[in-house]
Amino acid sequence: xxxxxxxxxxxxxxxxxxxSGIILYYALSMPKISVQDTSASVYTVSEVSETATQxxxxxxTGNGTDGAVxxxxxxxxxxxxxxVLVSYPLDLNTCTAEELMTINGIGEVxxxxxxxxxxxxxxxxxxxxxxxxxxxxDKVYEKIxxxxxx
Numbered sequence: 001x002x003x004x005x006x007x008x009x010x011x012x013x014x015x016x017x018x019x020s021g022i023i024l025y026y027a028l029s030m031p032k033i034s035v036q037d038t039s040a041s042v043y044t045v046s047e048v049s050e051t052a053t054q055x056x057x058x059x060x061t062g063n064g065t066d067g068a069v070x071x072x073x074x075x076x077x078x079x080x081x082x083x084v085l086v087s088y089p090l091d092l093n094t095c096t097a098e099e100l101m102t103i104n105g106i107g108e109v110x111x112x113x114x115x116x117x118x119x120x121x122x123x124x125x126x127x128x129x130x131x132x133x134x135x136x137x138d139k140v141y142e143k144i145x146x147x148x149x150x
Contacts, residue, residue, distance in 0.1 A: 089149040092124040
């Protein structure tokens with residue numbers, strides 16, 4: 001085999017190794033997709049059908065900028081005896097744990113931690129302060145910050 005052919009094969013092999021490394025990097029760095037059991041999170045509203053339609057439309061489109069009612073959780077999800085109707089954005093200094101739990105990404109533990117930290121601070125002066133709570137990093141903050149205000 002001539003020297004030129006050997007060098008070409010080596011270059012092609014090296015290129016394939018680099019390409020497979022890049023593909024592997026992108027495959028491992030992509031976020032994991034998980035399927036949620038939708039039967040556990042049933043949304044119920046005991047109001048008139050117009051309000052239910054408005055809640056559904058705002059929840060699907062993510063439209064919460066006008067302060068409209070944008071979510072409700074059932075008794076099983078919220079752990080209370082009444083449905084929780086929420087108007088976004090939530091004021092961190094006055095909201096309850098049940099209201100916080102209507103935001104996707106905030107469960108019971110994080111909601112309680114947000115309330116406890118509010119009591120410790122004497123009130124939030126900025127939404128950014130919730131980053132100081134364990135379990136709320138930059139990714140979670142990006143996801144929930146549009147639904148919060150002070």
